[in-house]
Every structure is written in C-alpha cells, then in structure tokens.
Amino acid sequence: MTPIAEKFLALLEITNRLRAPDGCPWDQKQTPQSFKHYLLEETQEVLEAIDADNPAHICEELGDLLFQIIFLSNLYQEKNLFTLAEVIDSITTKMIRRHPHVFGEATVASEQELRQQWQRIKNQENAEKLQAKEGRSTTLASENLTL
Known part of the structure; x- marks a missing residue:
C-alpha cells in the first residue's frame, strides 16, 4: 500500500471510530443538516488561509475540509444512500469527461x-x-x- 493510501485509510478509520458506539457522543449525533455549518466554516477557513498565502495553514485547513467531506459521506453511507467510493468514482468520472x-x-x-x-x-x-x-x-x- 502506498503512503498516501495508508494515511487515507487511517483517516477513514478515525471517522468510523468517532461514529462508533464507543466513539465521540458529539460526532455520533451529527446529521447532514447539523453538519452543514461546519462544512461552510471549514471552507471559509481554507479561503482565508489561501488569502493569507500561508502554506502551513492552507495544509491544515485543507485537512480539515477533507475530514468534513469524508465525515459527511460517512453519514450518508450509514443510511445506505451512497458510499465514499461512489463520491470518488463520481468526481473521477466527471473530471475525465x-x-x-x-x-x-x-x-x-x-x-x-x-x-x-x-x-x-x-x-x-x-x-x-x-x-x-x-x-x-x-x-x-x-x-x-x-x-
């Protein structure tokens, strides 16, 4: 497994653990609707970091945004609506097209x-x-x- 694949898998495992029965109560009670605010907030922080032209801060904020996307995808996967793999497949197909x-x-x-x-x-x-x-x-x- 490549280093990036290992790191991505670790992030997926963290997300799953947070939502598990023995995970974090705050994360467990999140819904797509309750999570919209945090997604918007993290997106704004990425934009601010870009405006500040601070690579370390941009890196951190992109990580936060990536987590938001994975977490939100996980919420939908729990409802059997779609998976993160489908999200990735969708954007891959779209970019090629x-x-x-x-x-x-x-x-x-x-x-x-x-x-x-x-x-x-x-x-x-x-x-x-x-x-x-x-x-x-x-x-x-x-x-x-x-x-």
Missing part, C-alpha cells in the same frame, strides 16, 4: 476554446440531469393517476 483534451481525442487551440468546451460539457450534464428529473416526475405523476 470534462477533460476530453487530456483523456480523449479532443483538441483545443486556446484557453478560450478550453473554457467553451468545459461549459458545453457542463451544460450537457445539466440538461441530462434535468431530463432525468423530469422523467422521474412524469413517472411519479402517471403512477399517482393510476392509484
């Missing part, structure tokens, strides 16, 4: 073309999400009519 000039055959001649390509892909993703959502709404509506 949004960078066809790196991972595919597309070419871009300028930074402007790159931004336009990114926006086209993002717009297509949003349209597909909307179509899927509308499809679910239509299905639910027709099911309600048959009841």
